[in-house]
Amino acid sequence: MPRKSSGVSRRRVLAGGALALALSGMNFVVSKNTSRLLGAPRGRRVVVVGGGYGGVTAAKYVKKENPDAEVILIEKNQLFVSCPLSNLYLVGLINYGQLCFPYNRLHTKYGVKVINDFVTDIDLPKRRVYLSSGYIEYDYLILSPGIEYDFYEYPFYEEASWFYPGAFRPGSEHLYLKRLLEEFEGENVVFTVPKMPYRCPPAPYERAALMLSYIRENGLKAHMYFIDANEYPPVLREGFMKAYNDFYRGMATYITGATIKEIDIASKTIKTDKGDVRFDFGSIIPPMRAPKFLEEIGLIYDDEKWVRVDPMTFETKVRNVFVIGDSCESYLPKSGYAANSQAKVVARIVADRIRGKEPEGELIQHGVCYAMVNLRSAIMVEVEYKYNVKTRKVKKILREDNTWKVSTAKRYHEWARGLWRDMFF
């Protein structure tokens, strides 16, 4: 198929701007739907919000550990789409279908009730979760709604992220970014990384490496402006910096510790405290925060962006309300594997409490991230925290493998397949 220009026309830009104005001028009044969806809970109803890495694992494992529990998973999307491995999809190493899983298996195999709806509010004192279709009461609440782009503090990212997606949220952004990359034929590619914390610390650096590989493989005459709010890759620094020097020397300008002040889509210019960058195409990753509704229900303190939890049990200041995954402030970097292992910790606590016990022994959380440095080889980082419930002692193990290998890239695929199996099968 011939490559075509992806240039965003002035007309499209104006149309986008007009839409933004129209939306911001609208006054939405969201009234609560007060129909009760299910009968009253009887001490063992667990409601899980968010069917991503944390929520799916929590729902499955609570039900597995305690088949008598009534487990309800609420997720706004029909299909699970994985962010891990999505950078590989972007450059054609895997297809989109490999990232997708239906939720029905959680119901047919494990008896988890899955409701595809949007959570609009939660009343913590009354223990009610409001959906657009009505409300559900709970005995235990596990929240894993992931991240939101922080357009509240950084509104200028919003329009930019429509046109040049950051693709750090699961779903359609990945599809659109891939199309833009395939159609691009200009000169300047921009790629921006927000300041930590954001989800999956190595993922932007993997994407930069893979986009540069793609540019070279396709013989494009493009130069990347890589604008990083951090001084260096916050993890796997040695591996990434060596890879950039060895494989992509001269193909990119790495602007580190840069603060983005403004993004002008009409002139395709990013203004930073280290100078302006003009671009033809890009992936602009906005700063992130936990979803705003967690603040509205009182789980996020003023001027903070993530939910404070007990870092080993993930319980919030409200008993039997847990927040796991990227939304919470935890020892582990925000990652799918971390969300999966946090979910198992919480599943154990909830299953024990339903049986009238508190957990004993060790609670273990584990994070693993792989990152491709070119189309064939990968590096990886692994971190583990072991918490002894009795002594309250925490033991940390950190391991980085900065030497890229083809075998690590193979393990990357096996790791993802294993994780998806653990969640859905």
Ligand SMILES: Cc1cc2nc3c(=O)[nH]c(=O)nc-3n(C[C@H](O)[C@H](O)[C@H](O)COP(=O)(O)OP(=O)(O)OC[C@H]3O[C@@H](n4cnc5c(N)ncnc54)[C@H](O)[C@@H]3O)c2cc1C
């Ligand atoms: C490019 C990229 C590469 C990555 N690579 C790795 C990797 O190699 N290893 C790794 O471990 N991690 C990786 N990650 C990180 C990983 O994707 C996240 O850390 C993980 O998804 C966090 O899980 P979560 O459950 O907190 O959130 P999510 O998986 O995002 O799930 C949140 C869910 O909640 C739903 N939701 C939100 N609000 C509502 C609402 N109001 N009502 C109903 N549903 C709602 C959302 O639709 C979503 O399905 C990567 C991320 C990206 C972007």
